[in-house]
Amino acid sequence: MLKEMMPEYVSGEEICKNLNVTRTAVWKHIQVLREDGYEIEARPRAGYALTGIPDRLFPEEIGDGLTTEFIGRKIYYYDRVVSTNDRAKELARAGAVEGTLVLAEEQTGGKGRLGRSWYAPPYKGICFSLILYPRVSPYGVAQVTMMTAVALATAIRRETGVAAGIKWPNDLLAGGRKICGILTELSAEMDRVNYLVVGAGINANQETGDFPGEVRDTATSLKEAAGRDIFRNGLVRVSLAEFERWYRVWSVQGFKPVLEAWKELSVSLNCPVRIHTLKNSWDGWAEDVDEDGALLVRAPGGGLQRLVSGEISLRLA
């Protein structure tokens, strides 16, 4: 009621009548909302007015205005969690519905690709994981990861104006620095995926000092890139909408339109790159990605190398 009338006053009497509760009950609930960070003014005779909504990822706030059909329709929200991906995998094993979203304000043991950690200070980053049951073999999962990069880059552009680009295989960059990482995990048999968990860590309102030393030079946040605070709630909502849209495109039309969009958003094609493998590093020219999401790199000798997994960095020509 307060939100619908925001920022106007709603009389206490009207609230009581509408919800069939006592004045004291209303007062108590107002207190709880205030503790959650909602700014509510109370004025004798006038009643209550909502003047500020906290940027917390409360399921009710995410759900309010959410346009999706199944992505994020069921939300598990945590103030603090070890890893949203781990929690999502547990829920998937217990049979959570497709599109179930796990959201956390803080991750204490978040994971990045290749066993790295992913730091997310409370209330500044966005950590979420989605549970999916695509009817594909494990070979098709790379496509979903690339689809996720497309969806999130699009969502970030739409909601924040920051020109997010994709660095192969699935990092999002702004001005050459990382603003989002994607970690896909799967449980599968040879012929089919049991469940898929797509996790995303978005650097939303972090400041330079919030990043640990080892990534301070290579990471940035949307706040720093945009020069203003990011309303995380809105970004999550738009991310879910874009995710559902692209997941549908992929399911119905296949990988081709996804790959085209991926290439358009890419900042690591037609440019010099350095390839990092377990054994060594070498320089090459990123030419293209193929139908399986592998990066095709022109080696100094002239040959074309196919990279199915690994790590690259962009370099000046």
Add this chain to the structure above:
Amino acid sequence: MLKEMMPEYVSGEEICKNLNVTRTAVWKHIQVLREDGYEIEARPRAGYALTGIPDRLFPEEIGDGLTTEFIGRKIYYYDRVVSTNDRAKELARAGAVEGTLVLAEEQTGGKGRLGRSWYAPPYKGICFSLILYPRVSPYGVAQVTMMTAVALATAIRRETGVAAGIKWPNDLLAGGRKICGILTELSAEMDRVNYLVVGAGINANQETGDFPGEVRDTATSLKEAAGRDIFRNGLVRVSLAEFERWYRVWSVQGFKPVLEAWKELSVSLNCPVRIHTLKNSWDGWAEDVDEDGALLVRAPGGGLQRLVSGEISLRLA
């Protein structure tokens, strides 16, 4: 002690002295062993003699004479379990060591490929699952499944004399009927496998009446193929040894020698096959398998089709 002297008598006094226990304690332990199916004769003055070892998959029996270094060195044994693969996945998530073996005398909710059930009556079949942590991407997992088929076909030939052959992708047949199914499950990220569970269901001592109606025409057991009872303990031990041997070959030398052995053991190459897909069936000629384990089938029109997953049946030319 009884086993070392089998089938000779060991005096009760000697046992007491050796193990530093009382006569009554020895008697109680003998009773427990008898309840487990060990045949032990007791004779005044002579002592105890072991005359029969039950064909139960007790970890002590499997471990006695096991030649492996890490495969099956840690065993979880159950009289009855829903699914050895499910139990193994739980153990893998909890950090079980590589090579951990889950064994069950009976599976109540065993799984086959593509969500089918796998029936295993108590004490007649062999159901086991192995936990592995290979350093591969999800793409490399098909190789481990094919390696498993090679290892188990070899073990069956060695231990029972039954000429087990491999039907693509990973069934073992004897005389055209199924004697073993393999179900590989994985938990992975895009770049690496977190853990792999390789499950096998071997029809050892089943008789025709033990198979449910829907598979009675297509399944058989090693007992029926060999014309005698199979000593399951021995077969498990040899299977573990062959598994470790081939796992090493694959780790050190790569997939090539595995693929060569797979082709030699195959009963579904250079023969007419029927391909079953979700939509339809068609007949073709199975020509080869490629480096990824895909089946190359010559279609009636002359073109070569690449089958990465699915189902085939053998047919008369």
